[in-house]
Amino acid sequence: HLVSLPEIQGVQGFFQQFTWPDFSQWANPDVYTVAVTIAIIASLETLLSLEAADKIDPLKRVAPTNRELKAQGLGNLISGLIGGLPMTAVIVRSSANVNAGGRTKMACFIHGIMLLLSVMFIARYLNLIPLACLAAILLLTGYKLAKPTLFKEMYAKGASQIIPFVVTIGAILATDLLKGIAIGMVCGLYYVIRTNFQAAITLTRDGKNYLLRLHKDVSFLNKALLRKYLDSVEENGYVIIDASRAQFIDQDILETIFDFVAAAPDDNITVELKNLNGSSGVATRRAFTADEQSLTGENHETARKAAA
Structure with missing residues (x-):
């Protein structure tokens, strides 16, 4: 069970991996259904990751959400035109960047450059990494983001915080990310309306x-x-x-x-x-x-x- 990446031979081999769009599918309704679904999932994941990154930022800065979504949309347009997969912000990489001492926009930019160079020139060595190692990193990072003290803090804030929190986690585990977040949003919306109704x-x-x-x-x-x-x-x-x-x-x-x-x-x-x-x-x-x-x-x- 190892990482499986296409082995690219230099810069020329990298450009040969590009796949141009099939514009004959403009009239296919399935294309738009999948596109909207991916856009919703990616946008929600980015916004949630951005909020989590703001909380672990040692300088306590607030990232501009609109700019992040615009950059993601532009990046996905370019990625799709050359046959790439949709991209989204991921809290694991953001957390690893913060833990490594990243503080500025340059840290994120260098992160992307290093990923690009790694795929282009050392893919054969990346394929020697066991998937279990990546799983261990994900588990450790996830534990740091959602350790037991977080549940205690949410419980101390009252039912309006802990119930949507637990419902969202349970719904994601029982269904999938999109359905789980939707169920959690409905639950959270109920408490928001209830609070505003009383206030x-x-x-x-x-x-x-x-x-x-x-x-x-x-x-x-x-x-x-x-x-x-x-x-x-x-x-x-x-x-x-x-x-x-x-x-x-x-x-x-x-x-x-x-x-x-x-x-x-x-x-x-x-x-x-x-x-x-x-x-x-x-x-x-x-x-x-x-x-x-x-x-x-x-x-x-x-x-x-x-x-x-």
């Missing part, structure tokens, strides 16, 4: 004083939570609805707030609106009390105009 609206209470804050984007998905908070306001309460931090408020959310304002006098509830953006986009601030006749249930439209 979009917060309610702070002090006796019969309430502060209801709308954060960033408040969509129709938060309508049920908003109603829950508004229903918890007791009689004779004082409510401040602060939307100064909100960048977008769905019309359903505004309607729910206006309905609450219109019904507030029935329970002698005072409502104060701060920077609630209506359809006109003008920030407003007005207090509504039970003494204001314009906020009765029969005059809902007047209440809406007053708030806007």
Whole structure:
């Protein structure tokens, strides 16, 4: 079980390995299906490897993902035109480069040059390497990237981190890389939506004083939570609805707030609106009390105009 590389005789033999594309396959739909699949897999693997490389970078730099994908796309176009396989970033080589002391872009460039020269001139010696040696290197590198302490750290961060982490690993082992990552992304997306759903609206209470804050984007998905908070306001309460931090408020959310304002006098509830953006986009601030006749249930439209 040894490495098997084509033995190339010098530079001329290297260029003889090139295979030009068969342009007669333009109308073959299978070509595009495979191309899209490879593009998705390679892009995901590159982005995941890039994030892992950022974490092990001793200088704590953040690599530009867009530039990486553009370079990979250009490289794959050239590779495909000369009969080469698709390329992608791999965390094993990146980790080995970092462990060897690589710090700059030149380390990556020299890495590629050394691979090219090795394939061109010493392929016969590379073919003497047992596959078991490469497997041992992969196992050791993988252990360094996913050692038991990493699982402990993910567990300490809570269910929103450890569950998608474990689900992704299990799905990859049970299926394949693409399906496993897709399942992990769906699981992670659930927790992201759940977190944003809870964080979009917060309610702070002090006796019969309430502060209801709308954060960033408040969509129709938060309508049920908003109603829950508004229903918890007791009689004779004082409510401040602060939307100064909100960048977008769905019309359903505004309607729910206006309905609450219109019904507030029935329970002698005072409502104060701060920077609630209506359809006109003008920030407003007005207090509504039970003494204001314009906020009765029969005059809902007047209440809406007053708030806007």
